[in-house]
Amino acid sequence: MTINEFQEKLLAEAMGTGFKEAEVYYEKSESFRVMTFKGEIDSYETSEEGGLGFRGLYNGKMGYAYTEKIEEASIAFLIDGAKANAEVLDEDDGTDIFKGSETYAKHNFYSEELAQVPTLEKIELIKSIEAKVYAYDPRIVTLNYCALQDFSEERVMANNKGLSLNEKQNGLIIFISAVVKDGEEMKTGSCIKMTRNFAELDAEAIAKEVAEEALSSLGERSIPTKKYPIIMRHDASASLLATFAPVFSAENTQAGQSLLKGKVGEKIAADTFMLLDDPSHPDAISGSNFDGEGVATQKRAIVSNGTLETLLHNRKTAKKDGVVTTGHARKSSYKSTLTIAPLNMYIAPGNKSKEELIASVEEGIFITGLAGLHSGASTVSGDFSLAATGFHIKDGKIASAVKQMTIAGNFFDYLKDIVETGADLEFMPGGYGSPSLVVKELSVTVD
Amino acid sequence: MIKQSIIENVLEAALSTGGDFSEVFIEDKFMNMMELQGGKIEKSISGRDFGIGIRIFSGLQSIYTYTTDFSEEGLINAAKRAALAIKGGGSGTIHPLQKETVSAIHKIVQMPQTVEHARKAAVMKKANEIARNYDARIKQAELRYIDEEQNVLIANSEGKFVEDTRVHSRLSIQAIASDGIEMQTGFYGPGAHAGFEFIENLDLNHYAGEAARIAVTMLKADECPSGKFPVIIDNEFGGVIFHEACGHGLEATSVAKNNSVFANRIGEKVAPDIVTYIDDGTLPNEWGSLNIDDEGEKTRKNVLIEDGILKGYLVDKFNARRMNTEATGSSRRQSYRFNPTSRMTNTYIAPGKSMPEEIIASTEHGIYAKYMGGGSVNPATGDYNFAVAEAYLVKDGKIDRPVRGATLIGNGAKTLQLVDMVGNNLGHGAGMCGSISGSLPVNVGQPMIRVSEITVGGTKGE
Numbered sequence: 001m002t003i004n005e006f007q008e009k010l011l012a013e014a015m016g017t018g019f020k021e022a023e024v025y026y027e028k029s030e031s032f033r034v035m036t037f038k039g040e041i042d043s044y045e046t047s048e049e050g051g052l053g054f055r056g057l058y059n060g061k062m063g064y065a066y067t068e069k070i071e072e073a074s075i076a077f078l079i080d081g082a083k084a085n086a087e088v089l090d091e092d093d094g095t096d097i098f099k100g101s102e103t104y105a106k107h108n109f110y111s112e113e114l115a116q117v118p119t120l121e122k123i124e125l126i127k128s129i130e131a132k133v134y135a136y137d138p139r140i141v142t143l144n145y146c147a148l149q150d151f152s153e154e155r156v157m158a159n160n161k162g163l164s165l166n167e168k169q170n171g172l173i174i175f176i177s178a179v180v181k182d183g184e185e186m187k188t189g190s191c192i193k194m195t196r197n198f199a200e201l202d203a204e205a206i207a208k209e210v211a212e213e214a215l216s217s218l219g220e221r222s223i224p225t226k227k228y229p230i231i232m233r234h235d236a237s238a239s240l241l242a243t244f245a246p247v248f249s250a251e252n253t254q255a256g257q258s259l260l261k262g263k264v265g266e267k268i269a270a271d272t273f274m275l276l277d278d279p280s281h282p283d284a285i286s287g288s289n290f291d292g293e294g295v296a297t298q299k300r301a302i303v304s305n306g307t308l309e310t311l312l313h314n315r316k317t318a319k320k321d322g323v324v325t326t327g328h329a330r331k332s333s334y335k336s337t338l339t340i341a342p343l344n345m346y347i348a349p350g351n352k353s354k355e356e357l358i359a360s361v362e363e364g365i366f367i368t369g370l371a372g373l374h375s376g377a378s379t380v381s382g383d384f385s386l387a388a389t390g391f392h393i394k395d396g397k398i399a400s401a402v403k404q405m406t407i408a409g410n411f412f413d414y415l416k417d418i419v420e421t422g423a424d425l426e427f428m429p430g431g432y433g434s435p436s437l438v439v440k441e442l443s444v445t446v447d
Numbered sequence: 448m449i450k451q452s453i454i455e456n457v458l459e460a461a462l463s464t465g466g467d468f469s470e471v472f473i474e475d476k477f478m479n480m481m482e483l484q485g486g487k488i489e490k491s492i493s494g495r496d497f498g499i500g501i502r503i504f505s506g507l508q509s510i511y512t513y514t515t516d517f518s519e520e521g522l523i524n525a526a527k528r529a530a531l532a533i534k535g536g537g538s539g540t541i542h543p544l545q546k547e548t549v550s551a552i553h554k555i556v557q558m559p560q561t562v563e564h565a566r567k568a569a570v571m572k573k574a575n576e577i578a579r580n581y582d583a584r585i586k587q588a589e590l591r592y593i594d595e596e597q598n599v600l601i602a603n604s605e606g607k608f609v610e611d612t613r614v615h616s617r618l619s620i621q622a623i624a625s626d627g628i629e630m631q632t633g634f635y636g637p638g639a640h641a642g643f644e645f646i647e648n649l650d651l652n653h654y655a656g657e658a659a660r661i662a663v664t665m666l667k668a669d670e671c672p673s674g675k676f677p678v679i680i681d682n683e684f685g686g687v688i689f690h691e692a693c694g695h696g697l698e699a700t701s702v703a704k705n706n707s708v709f710a711n712r713i714g715e716k717v718a719p720d721i722v723t724y725i726d727d728g729t730l731p732n733e734w735g736s737l738n739i740d741d742e743g744e745k746t747r748k749n750v751l752i753e754d755g756i757l758k759g760y761l762v763d764k765f766n767a768r769r770m771n772t773e774a775t776g777s778s779r780r781q782s783y784r785f786n787p788t789s790r791m792t793n794t795y796i797a798p799g800k801s802m803p804e805e806i807i808a809s810t811e812h813g814i815y816a817k818y819m820g821g822g823s824v825n826p827a828t829g830d831y832n833f834a835v836a837e838a839y840l841v842k843d844g845k846i847d848r849p850v851r852g853a854t855l856i857g858n859g860a861k862t863l864q865l866v867d868m869v870g871n872n873l874g875h876g877a878g879m880c881g882s883i884s885g886s887l888p889v890n891v892g893q894p895m896i897r898v899s900e901i902t903v904g905g906t907k908g909e
Contacts, residue, residue: 037704040507040508041532042507042509043508043786044508044509044510044511044529044532045510045511045512045513045786046511046512046528046529047512047514047784048513048514048516048525049513049514049515049784050515051515053494063491064490064492065492065493065494066492066493066494066495067494067495067497068495068497068498069495069497069517070515077495081493081494084491084493084563084564085491085492085493086491088481088488088491088564088565088567088568089487089488089489089490090486090487090489091487142705142706142827144701144704144706144826144827179706179827179828186708186828187828188825188827188828225673255484255485255589256485256587256623257630259630335492335494335496336492337490337492371823371825371832372821372823372832372833372834372854374821374823375820375821375822375823375833375834376820376832376833376834376854378632380623380630380631381629381630381631381632383852385671385852385853385854385904385906386854387832387854387856404856404857404858404902405856406832406854406856406904406905408673408852408854408904408905408906409906443673443904443905443906445674445856445902445903445904445905447856447902
């Protein structure tokens with residue numbers, strides 16, 4: 001049974017068995033990943049997969065079910081499952097199936113050139129990067145991760161109201177982590193590159209970046225535990241933003257789980273702070289012309305000059321708050337119910353280079369990485385206490401790597417304490433981007 | 448799930464270019480998930496995951512491919528495409544498949560797929576009531592119920608052919624307390640390798656009550672001081688520190704490539720005499736238990752550290768080649784989407800002799816971590832971090848006021864050396880562990896432990 005036959009039959013049968021409205025969401029993807037270890041291919045993975053999510057309005061409530069087994073018998077599984085799930089809900093989901101936006105942007109997220117790059121070339125590239133990292137410095141003892149991965153996927157959304165959307169995207173990610181050793185001191189440094197343009201990947205430059213990242217963290221020193229001015233490097237800043245992005249979701253404010261409840265129009269951050277979401281930002285690897293409900297997406301300011309302009313909405317939360325959806329319904333896969341999330345959320349860059357930012361701090365800490373974000377940060381209270389890696393800044397210059405440390409504060413205070421924004425905006429694979437930021441102070445504890 | 452003759456043909460196609468081992472992993476999984484918010488069931492979804500993973504070894508090269516296409520033609524093509532990554536070499540042979548019967552150690556009474564949603568919802572609502580009624584400051588509770596029935600079939604070119612059904616049930620309770628200005632949360636998430644009987648028999652007063660109590664307690668907690676302190680870590684989920692601090696470093700995933708501080712140290716003293724560290728996948732119905740691992744090997748009790756001496760690692764079939772040793776029934780993967788590797792199951796520190804009261808009474812000034820949050824580790828260096836969900840100051844041998852925002856950082860190998868008291872109250876806690884082969888149910892456990900010094904990161908200076 002082809003997927004098209006399956007979809008048509010499913011929608012038709014659903015409408016004949018009590019569903020008032022119904023939608024199917026199908027994804028098909030392919031990926032390739034190669035990891036090398038000391039010049040040899042250590043692991044080589046390929047995949048081809050697909051799955052289908054179904055949702056439908058049954059007795060006024062929205063039931064969901066999904067399957068990865070596309071066969072005749074799955075039609076009954078999906079219909080019965082979605083009905084049972086609708087029945088157990090305590091109230092109307094408050095939403096219905098969307099008939100479609102009037103127009104959609106036509107951004108392209110798929111590169112034919114990338115799709116044509118031979119596997120052998122990709123393997124040669126990652127092997128060459130690995131060799132160049134080892135050759136860079138004798139203190140590089142091993143690479144604990146040296147991987148190249150590419151993916152392509154196609155999404156199709158169709159419903160009984162005539163909506164039919166589809167989109168393709170692809171991309172390539174390189175992740176390398178090197179272990180360096182000097183005497184008893186052992187450190188790691190990593191680097192991630194993502195692109196849709198294979199030709200722009202420069203093995204030499206990538207090797208240098210990861211080697212320098214690891215080597216520079218040697219020679220660590222302890223410094224006194226106290227509050228310090230902080231520079232969050234772009235990647236550390238993006239990972240903190242990603243962790244706290246749920247506070248901007250209307251789903252969370254409506255559930256009483258975000259302190260931004262009732263704050264639209266209010267000042268929540270420093271004047272210079274601009275937070276945007278751009279589903280088609282050219283520097284990000286993911287993108288989409290429509291959201292998880294089929295609503296056309298567009299670039300939006302979430303925080304403008306420190307003022308909260310809007311929360312992130314889907315059609316259900318927008319209806320509840322009496323506003324128009326912002327196109328932030330997220331279906332992270334056919335396995336998911338709808339939730340709310342940005343696509344490419346980023347902090348707008350300023351004018352100063354990273355070096356200028358460092359020079360502007362007399363004494364402080366330059367944070368290059370955060371760990372424990374899944375457990376040491378609460379989106380409900382805004383409190384965070386996280387393990388961090390970075391450098392001591394003295395007299396406007398990097399003085400030395402700092403021993404293991406934690407930084408602690410509250411995200412809502414942090415937003416207000418942003419003093420300066422750098423020009424070095426970069427996106428992370430998860431779709432969050434930031435330039436480096438100077439923050440007034442955070443509590444720093446050093447081992 | 449798929450005819451034996453097709454599996455044999457796939458195993459053969461996988462070895463067509465000279466690989467020396469091939470394996471097929473078929474997964475057919477049914478799941479239900481429900482979420483309750485504001486007293487109402489707001490989300491409910493069911494689904495079926497189905498896919499096939501094919502693995503080929505050629506010496507120290509591992510090829511993995513997976514697909515959701517279950518036609519014979521599709522599978523043979525996938526195997527052949529994967530085999531193209533191997534360049535010539537030896538010629539692997541297929542041994543006739545010998546069906547093994549799995550002795551089910553973990554008895555499942557009520558398969559969750561046969562239980563109506565309404566009964567599951569009723570438990571969630573009851574837990575919600577308990578949390579909400581605990582204190583007027585509890586403004587919200589968010590509950591999540593999940594069950595999974597994972598059917599697997601594992602066959603390989605050595606003649607292994609084995610099937611198993613894994614059933615997991617879990618109820619997670621998050622309570623949110625607010626005094627009108629601030630908000631704090633408390634969490635408890637019991638889970639088991641068991642059916643709906645586990646959920647129906649849960650002591651909800653305890654679990655939902657504790658989630659609510661933690662949230663309210665943290666609302667009135669002071670900022671945690673930072674510095675180096677003796678730290679008492681309570682039992683059950685407290686074991687997450689050793690999961691991060693040394694468990695990951697004992698997995699062949701990092702040991703085989705010398706990317707672990709514990710590599711090449713069998714027989715060495717790595718901890719004080721009072722520390723014995725065990726990974727045991729056979730504990731009846733525990734969250735991290737399995738009859739067989741994801742390579743089809745029987746799980747077992749692996750003593751990793753005995754009386755402070757490093758005894759062994761957790762090893763999977765592929766890394767066993769690099770290490771020139773045997774697999775230990777520790778190979779796991781989240782689903783057919785993942786190439787399996789060595790992972791923990793139920794890991795715990797064996798009980799010692801100290802009474803918990805005695806441990807607290809003998810601590811003059813320190814931190815008592817009653818409930819831990821999660822954490823992470825860099826396996827290459829052993830540097831770990833994790834969050835404390837409920838912490839107290841200890842003063843003059845007594846538990847003093849609650850403090851919040853405590854994060855513990857340190858180095859696993861060093862922290863292990865600093866364990867100076869081990870309690871007699873072993874308990875296990877359920878968690879999810881994320882690593883290279885996906886997110887897996889694991890138990891972390893321990894009795895109450897004291898570490899003579901850990902760096903505590905907080906918001907308040909010394």
